[in-house]
Amino acid sequence: MIGSYSHKMVVARELERAWSNGGHGAREELYSPGFVLHHVQAGDLYLPRFQQLLAGMRAANENLRMVWHGTIAEGDYIVVPYFLSGIFNRDFTVLGIKATDKPWAVNGYMLYRMEGDLITEAWAFYDTMSMALQWGKVSGVGLAAPESPWDIALSNGPATSHHAKAFIERYLDTLSGHQKSRDLLEQFIGDEDSNLQAHILATEAAFPCYELEPQIMAAESVLVFALLQFRGEHGGDFMGIPPLGREVVGSAAIMYRVAQEKIVAHWMVTDSPSVMRRITDELPYVPI
Secondary structure (H helix, E strand, C coil), X not given: CCCHHHHHHHHHHHHHHHHCCCCCCCCHHHEEEEEEEEEXXXXXXXXXXXXXXXXXXXXXXXXXXXXXXXXXXXXXXXXXXXXXXXXXXXXXXXXXXXXXXEEEEEEEEEEEEEECCEEEEEEEEECHXXXXXXXXXXXXXXXXXXXXXXXXXXXXXXXXXXXXXXXXXXXXXXXXXXXXXHHHHHCCECHHHHHHHHHHHHHHHHCCCCEEEEEEEEEECCEEXXXXXXXXXXXXXECCXXXXXXXXXXXXXXXEEEECCEEEEEEEEECHHHHHHHHCCCCCCCCC
C-alpha cells in the first residue's frame, strides 16, 4: 500500500488532469472496477458516466482550470479542497444546459477513499446553488462567485490531528439536537471565527435544535474535515420563507482549523438546493 503522501499526489494530480482543459479524463488504471462518485445533486455516478460528464465539462468551458490546495489525508481518506473556474461558452449537451458565455468559479471538496493504490469511492461537494445561478439554471440573488481559492494551508500547531479530531467530535455531539446559544458556541468557537457563530445562530433560529450527524471525518495536523448530514424542522424564517413545519434533510462539507481547543477558521459548502426543495416547491432539480 502506498503512503498518505503518495495518495495525496495521486488524487490531486488526477483532479487537475481530469477537470482542466487539455486533460484527457480520469485515468482508468487509477480506479477500481466498482468505482462510484457520490454527487451531492446528481446521485451516484459510475466510471463511464463520470467520464462522460468530465468530457462534457471540458467541451463546454473555455479556460477550465482546477487548483487544489490544503490537501489532508487520514487512513484511506484523502480530502482535496479545490477551486474550479472556466468560461461557459459552449452548450453542455450531456446535461442539456445552454451556454451563458460568462465566466464562473466555485470552491468545493473532493473526498476520496483508497484501497491500496486504487481510488474506489469519491464524494463531490461544492456550492451547487452558486453554480446553478452562475450557469443560468435558476434565477435569483446568490453569493458572488469566489475570486480565488480558499486560504487553506496545512500547517503545524499545538494540536495533534488526534486531539483536533476528538475536539470536533465533541463539538458536534454537544451541538447536535440541542439548543445552540451564543454562550454554548463560545465554548468551542474562537472570536477569530465569528462568521461560524453567526451562521449557526441563524440556522438554529430557522431549524431549532437541528441535528448534525458526521458521516465521514478525516484530520491532519490542525485541520479537521467533516461530511455532515443535517436534519431539522423548519420552525423559523429561512431566507424569507416563513416556517412551514416541514422536516428538512441536507448535507454539508466543512473543514475546521483548531487552535488551543477552539475553532479559529472554517471553510464550508452546504447542499442548499436540497434544503430549499424541502421547504418550497419552486426550486427545480439542479443536476450540476
